[in-house]
Amino acid sequence: MKTSIKFLDLELKNPIIAASGTFGFGEEYAEYYDIEKLGGISYKGLTLEPRDGNEGIRVWETPAGMMNSVGLENPGVDAFASEIWPRIQDRNLISVVNVGGSTLETYLEAIRRLEGCDYDILELNISCPNVKAGGMAFGTEAKSAELITKAVRANTRKRLMVKLSPNVGNIGEIAKACESGGADAISLINTVQAMAIDTKSRHIVFNNTYAGLSGPAIRPIALRMVHQTAKATKLPIVGMGGITNADEVIQFLMAGASAVQIGTAFFTNPDQIFQIPAELERWMEREGVKALEEIIGIV
Amino acid sequence: MKTSIKFLDLELKNPIIAASGTFGFGEEYAEYYDIEKLGGISYKGLTLEPRDGNEGIRVWETPAGMMNSVGLENPGVDAFASEIWPRIQDRNLISVVNVGGSTLETYLEAIRRLEGCDYDILELNISCPNVKAGGMAFGTEAKSAELITKAVRANTRKRLMVKLSPNVGNIGEIAKACESGGADAISLINTVQAMAIDTKSRHIVFNNTYAGLSGPAIRPIALRMVHQTAKATKLPIVGMGGITNADEVIQFLMAGASAVQIGTAFFTNPDQIFQIPAELERWMEREGVKALEEIIGIV
Amino acid sequence: MGVEGSEGRVLSIREVGEEIVHLIVSTETTPKPGQFYMLRAWQEAPLLGRPISVFDYNEGKVEFVFKVVGKGTEILAQLKVNDEIQLQGPYGNGFPAIEGKILLVGGGLGNAPLHATAKNLKAQGQAVDLRLGFAEQIFLEEEFVQAATDTQFVVGGLVTDGLDMTKYDAVFTCGPHPMMEAVVKMARDAGIPSYVSIEKRMACGVGACLVCTCKTKSGNKKTCKDGPVFEGEEVFYEDKHQIS
Amino acid sequence: MGVEGSEGRVLSIREVGEEIVHLIVSTETTPKPGQFYMLRAWQEAPLLGRPISVFDYNEGKVEFVFKVVGKGTEILAQLKVNDEIQLQGPYGNGFPAIEGKILLVGGGLGNAPLHATAKNLKAQGQAVDLRLGFAEQIFLEEEFVQAATDTQFVVGGLVTDGLDMTKYDAVFTCGPHPMMEAVVKMARDAGIPSYVSIEKRMACGVGACLVCTCKTKSGNKKTCKDGPVFEGEEVFYEDKHQIS
Ligand SMILES: Cc1cc2nc3c(=O)[nH]c(=O)nc-3n(C[C@H](O)[C@H](O)[C@H](O)COP(=O)(O)OP(=O)(O)OC[C@H]3O[C@@H](n4cnc5c(N)ncnc54)[C@H](O)[C@@H]3O)c2cc1C
Ligand SMILES: Cc1cc2nc3c(=O)[nH]c(=O)nc-3n(C[C@H](O)[C@H](O)[C@H](O)COP(=O)(O)OP(=O)(O)OC[C@H]3O[C@@H](n4cnc5c(N)ncnc54)[C@H](O)[C@@H]3O)c2cc1C
Ligand SMILES: Cc1cc2nc3c(=O)[nH]c(=O)nc-3n(C[C@H](O)[C@H](O)[C@H](O)COP(=O)(O)O)c2cc1C
Ligand SMILES: Cc1cc2nc3c(=O)[nH]c(=O)nc-3n(C[C@H](O)[C@H](O)[C@H](O)COP(=O)(O)O)c2cc1C
Ligand code: FES
Ligand code: FES
DSSP states (O other): OBOOEEETTEEESSSEEEOTTSSTTSHHHHTTSOGGGSSEEEOOOBOSSOBOOOOSOOEEEETTEEEEOOOOOBOOHHHIIIIIHHHHTTSSSEEEEEEOOSSHHHHHHHHHHHTTSOOSEEEEEOOBTTOGGGBHHHHTSHHHHHHHHHHHHTTOOSEEEEEOOSOSSOHHHHHHHHHHHTOSEEEEOOOEEEEOEETTTTEESSTTSEEEEESGGGHHHHHHHHHHHHHHOOSOEEEESSOOSHHHHHHHHHHTOSEEEEOTHHHHOHHHHHTHHHHHHHHHHHHTOSBGGGGTTOO | OBOOEEETTEEESSSEEEOTTSSTTSHHHHTTSOGGGSSEEEOOOBOSSOBOOOOSOOEEEETTEEEEOOOOOBOHHHHIIIIIHHHHTTSSSEEEEEEOOSSHHHHHHHHHHHTTSOOSEEEEEOOBTTOGGGBHHHHTSHHHHHHHHHHHHTTOOSEEEEEOOSOSSOHHHHHHHHHHHTOSEEEEOOOEEEEOEETTTTEESSTTSEEEEESGGGHHHHHHHHHHHHHHOOSOEEEESSOOSHHHHHHHHHHTOSEEEEOTHHHHOHHHHHTHHHHHHHHHHHHTOSBGGGGTTOO | OOOTTOEEEEEEEEEEETTEEEEEEEOSOOOOTTOEEEEEOOSSSSSSOEEEEOOEEETTEEEEEEEOOSHHHHHHHTOOTTOEEEEEEEESOOOOOOOSOEEEEEEGGGHHHHHHHHHHHHHTTOOEEEEEEESSOOOSHHHHHHHSSEEEEEESSOTTTTOOGGGOSEEEEESOHHHHHHHHHHHHHHTOOEEEEOOOOOSSSSSSSOSSEEEETTEEEETTTTOSEEEHHHHSOTTOOOOO | OOOTTOEEEEEEEEEEETTEEEEEEEOSOOOOTTOEEEEEOOSSSSSSOEEEEOOEEETTEEEEEEEOOSHHHHHHHTOOTTOEEEEEEEESOOOOOOOSOEEEEEEGGGHHHHHHHHHHHHHTTOOEEEEEEESSOOOSHHHHHHHSSEEEEEESSOTTTTOOGGGOSEEEEESOHHHHHHHHHHHHHHTOOEEEEOOOOOSSSSSSSOSSEEEETTEEEETTTTOSEEEHHHHSOTTOOOOO
């Protein structure tokens, strides 16, 4: 029994990847947990320039979910490449570098400046609902998704995974557009655009009006979109949205994902997430599953 | 203090309407509750022909939500007009008749056959994710939404409210298309398309693959879409999605809705829903709000 | 909160078998045997109430027996005396009034509603036999013995084995669907009417949402309102071997 | 479930004021004064843990004092002795070590972390004065009196009224942000350093998610990891009168 999984030409020791923006650069959780129990980490979304992120309230709880409006606070690609990457590069973990931007040019320049870092997968974030720099505009139209994928493809030698927004009518169409544009893989879903109003103050909670919903509340939506994407493209998929345990990981694999990312659940019960790889192994043993590849997309 | 609210040329005694498909034709809840405490009822979605609905499991719980795959089981418009409407027409409640269809022709014929019933509002359901007859295909493209609205407008003298699907990229655009097509009002959101997989049987839970997610889980998404719709059109809006109490009703009004529908919460705590009108009144008193119109769209 | 009658308090709660709980709750409602309530003893999660049949009822006290199978029943099992619990109901129809000698065939937790039903028939002076199947262990043995004219238990085996239905005027059954299907067949062969109590996932419990539809010979029925008790021939007919 | 140390058990729980709860929990962790834990005593709802400061710590026992303001604290308040509770942490930095005579100014529930801090300073032989504001009623009076060299309570009024900071080498404060801003200003005028403990909505508690960012003079800081204690001048500077 091995929980390892092939993803493109890489081997993940298990299909659990920490989701971008929820795990920093891995250093904080590493103080408390053995983070190498995971299969990989998708690092906090980077932009060309450092960003301070959004003002005002940045988090709000909802039933079985949370909304965030961090607004891509990050140190910028140069600080990542020169200071952070050297500190973290030697981990026994698949490294995913998540990049956002506001214009095609800022995306391309950011990616070029990261080219010197020897990371495994570039995750192109065209789906952050919280800022223009998140590029959600690119991610909600098939044409612009294809365009940006193509341009990035031409500017990097990295494995290229495009992260899709759920705030679209037809996710399969967008995924196909990314495939045409030359993506190697798809990851989804980013947070669902949502809103909160405080009736006491009679104000919208977030300075930025809308914010991104994550957590178990969105899991059934995410599962549906992963399934639709798997039907629409041949690209390998990293599924995410509200996953909290091994059974849910298996649901995403069965829907067609080759690996998953987990974000919000680190906030609610980190212990439980680090136990998922062991849980997966027990499940495989019980069910006589020799390799996780057996169950990918079987529903 | 009065909780009444003007909606088009109608006066609702309060802004609480039971959501289509969750309250039947009102007769069942009437055995246990004084349903005239509500402002209105949107009746179970009708189609031209009677429908048996979907096979297999029809309900599945999710974190803070539920998925349904009823598939528009209903007695058809003729049985409604001849048997049901005469029984229920005399209630002191705004009556909303919700109609689905698979083709433009079936919509139009269904609506024509209902024309003889003296109900208050026609709710055109172009957003049911569970069946072709739910017309979600009409509801996910602006052009077809406008087309069907126009055609229905030409075929009915009723007040015309179009019920929108949340499974779209740009809800404001769809709402505007309905406005151009001649809609008098907009209601939203219908359920969010979602999926469940049973890892034990290794099967998709619903025969129909996807199903519709409702309940508190989707409330932040619904609130966002109501706000976007209010910014995009001048039409009055009936907002819904996961509402369970008076504070949440007020959130939807502040986001721009003139009234709300409540569905899933009847299943979790019916008592609480029938108390919302009284709660609203207490809130108005406490806050010095003389008429609910004062707070519509104020954020 | 709560309309009159929907709030109850736990009067007694104890385990009567492995993961099987006997719960007694105060109520102002008066259920009929075969009816059920939607039980709820939590705020937000899980979303829906849980349908549980009446095991017994005595002036202001309703009794339930349930098995812990998931989140809802787990919370119910952890209730303590005096805790609040919400009872929406009683809902559903219950078994019909039929003259003569009645056979009741149950399996597992399906035995629960048969207890109330048997007790009621016996109180009305009818002859009523209980045939109850248990997977491993009998629960509430004494109560079941008291409830009927004659009670027999089958542990492990098939409760339908060796049943002679020709002695009865009707058979009522509740349990796993394959067991009920077999009972309906035997009743058909013996020429007596059969009634089955069906389990379906529910949401509203009152007949408004149509998620609990049961396909029957005469069209769709609502399990929560038209049922949970149906004529056996209506549900397990000819080529309709599987109800989902 | 739970890595070593994250599970605790309720050793004692009691109300010490209106909606104010004093909770003692067993732990294998060793917190510093001014640190906090993310507390969780529920499965699914609400989603996030709740940050609560250390009120006291004695060999294997950590104490909290919190006010019931919403869902999370309501559930915490209903815990009973021996119930399980999850303590993620201890997180955050705590107040710095500074030589000399220290003034601690608190308001409301902000008094809680000052108790642990005062006690610790006193144990190290430093002179430490507590000035504590309460809206209506003092809670845990005896404990606060014991913790410091000199403890004074202000009920209803402004705790900053009549404070003379020139006698001290530093001032630590925790409470409503306007109060802390006033304290920082007074310290500035008196020429002594001030340290404030900030409250922000949190998710991860460890510094990974950036939802608790606090704008400071020297750029964004993470309240959960770089704080919750910051130099007063860093947070309440010049035109920065409002921290959200
Ligand atoms: C009319 C009726 C009477 C019943 N009477 C009894 C009884 O007396 N004793 C008893 O032990 N059980 C009874 N059941 C079954 C009982 O409702 C389920 O075991 C219970 O709902 C499981 O809830 P859970 O949260 O523990 O399980 P979960 O699996 O977590 O529940 C998930 C969802 O599925 C539904 N569900 C799961 N199993 C069933 C089932 N078998 N039938 C209907 N819905 C289900 C739940 O209600 C819930 O909505 C009855 C069911 C019905 C329909
Ligand atoms: C570092 C730190 C230490 C604290 N120490 C204490 C203490 O010792 N005693 C005490 O009574 N309170 C303390 N608080 C405040 C306490 O965290 C909140 O009162 C509590 O989270 C409210 O949760 P709730 O579910 O009851 O309220 P709700 O309003 O239902 O909570 C909704 C959400 O908002 C967050 N939230 C609400 N109020 C606050 C707040 N003031 N600060 C941060 N997040 C908030 C909650 O954590 C939750 O995520 C502290 C806060 C921080 C940041
Ligand atoms: C606080 C927070 C910050 C996030 N930041 C990013 C980001 O920088 N880039 C990105 O692509 N996604 C970001 N996300 C989205 C997550 O990576 C993930 O797509 C989403 O949260 C759904 O997964 P979950 O429900 O497991 O959290 C963020 C999510 C949260 C909650
Ligand atoms: C069981 C069920 C059946 C429904 N049937 C219909 C329907 O027939 N027509 C329709 O327009 N919407 C239907 N809906 C959608 C609701 O009217 C409503 O839009 C949705 O459930 C969101 O509101 P809620 O979260 O308050 O339930 C149905 C929803 C449920 C849960
Ligand atoms: S549960 Fe709603 S109709 Fe039966
Ligand atoms: S709460 Fe996550 S960084 Fe502070």
